[in-house]
Amino acid sequence: MSGLTKSPWIIHYDASSCNGCDIEVLACLTPLFDVERLGVMNTGNPKHADIFLVTGAVNEQSRDVIRNIYNQMPEPKVVVAVGICASSGGIFRECYNISGGVDSVIPVDVYVPGCAARPEAIVDGVVQALGVLTKKQADFKAAANSRDEIVYRRAEKSDAPEILALQKTAGQCEAEIYNDENLPALQQTLGELQNDFDKAIYIKAVINGKIIGSVRGQASNGTGFVSGISVHPYFQRRDIGHRLVQELEKALPDAKRFEAFTGRPNERALHLLGALGYHEFKTEPFTPAITWVHLEKERK
Numbered sequence: 001m002s003g004l005t006k007s008p009w010i011i012h013y014d015a016s017s018c019n020g021c022d023i024e025v026l027a028c029l030t031p032l033f034d035v036e037r038l039g040v041m042n043t044g045n046p047k048h049a050d051i052f053l054v055t056g057a058v059n060e061q062s063r064d065v066i067r068n069i070y071n072q073m074p075e076p077k078v079v080v081a082v083g084i085c086a087s088s089g090g091i092f093r094e095c096y097n098i099s100g101g102v103d104s105v106i107p108v109d110v111y112v113p114g115c116a117a118r119p120e121a122i123v124d125g126v127v128q129a130l131g132v133l134t135k136k137q138a139d140f141k142a143a144a145n146s147r148d149e150i151v152y153r154r155a156e157k158s159d160a161p162e163i164l165a166l167q168k169t170a171g172q173c174e175a176e177i178y179n180d181e182n183l184p185a186l187q188q189t190l191g192e193l194q195n196d197f198d199k200a201i202y203i204k205a206v207i208n209g210k211i212i213g214s215v216r217g218q219a220s221n222g223t224g225f226v227s228g229i230s231v232h233p234y235f236q237r238r239d240i241g242h243r244l245v246q247e248l249e250k251a252l253p254d255a256k257r258f259e260a261f262t263g264r265p266n267e268r269a270l271h272l273l274g275a276l277g278y279h280e281f282k283t284e285p286f287t288p289a290i291t292w293v294h295l296e297k298e299r300k
């Protein structure tokens with residue numbers, strides 16, 4: 001993640017713009033203003049994006065899309081509202097179907113003024129966004145190096161957006177191991193995760209109020225099923241995954257045995273579960289690059 005601010009990736013969404021601001025965003029990306037020379041890349045995939053550029057005011061149709069894109073982006077991430085419509089609702093502010101600017105739905109870090117926002121102002125906004133991204137990245141690193149205590153507790157449904165963002169961040173690192181992005185954690189939507197809280201429990205690891213690890217568990221017929229071990233990349237190799245699984249096992253008192261699964265060749269996850277006493281008992285192919293490995297253990 002060290003190249004994050006040297007080559008940030010941008011995702012652009014038109015919330016209900018008149019297209020004036022969108023044309024200026026495109027001008028930034030094409031050869032005249034050419035933000036690619038600053039290392040900035042445009043992507044259509046939120047899981048790859050660091051900066052979320054939004055144009056236009058928020059209406060009934062765009063509200064859920066904005067939330068969904070934002071929640072799919074890994075941490076740290078920055079939101080830039082481009083143009084007066086995205087900043088405050090602009091001339092459409094009083095319309096019956098407009099809820100306001102982008103900050104009526106998600107937190108906004110940088111506001112770019114103008115109607116339409118000029119390309120120079122948009123480039124300036126992106127440069128400011130890089131500063132915010134650097135600061136957020138430094139905060140994460142400082143937390144990772146701090147001696148503050150990590151607290152483990154049961155997550156609530158309201159934690160779902162933060163857990164989803166964590167899953168995307170950790171899932172990207174895991175996908176690099178497999179060279180395959182078909183992992184369930186990377187495909188899950190916020191709605192699916194929120195619904196999952198009705199049947200499963202999640203344990204979260206929290207430092208300074210920020211969720212940096214999570215695991216999912218469910219008990220059925222005396223067996224506790226463990227899955228979705230996610231730890232933010234800055235906090236890996238600190239036994240957080242180990243402790244999360246132990247806390248989950250404690251939170252499933254009716255389970256006499258446990259099952260967990262992970263993918264091969266993710267040797268780190270296999271090692272973590274092996275150190276907790278899990279033994280491999282079944283494998284099944286998932287994709288040509290990923291083989292699911294099922295592991296079990298009896299409660300001692």
Ligand code: SF4
Pocket residue numbers: 016017018019020021022055056082083084085086090114115116117
């Ligand atoms: S700020 Fe102006 S140009 Fe941009 S979307 Fe709104 S009305 Fe269109």
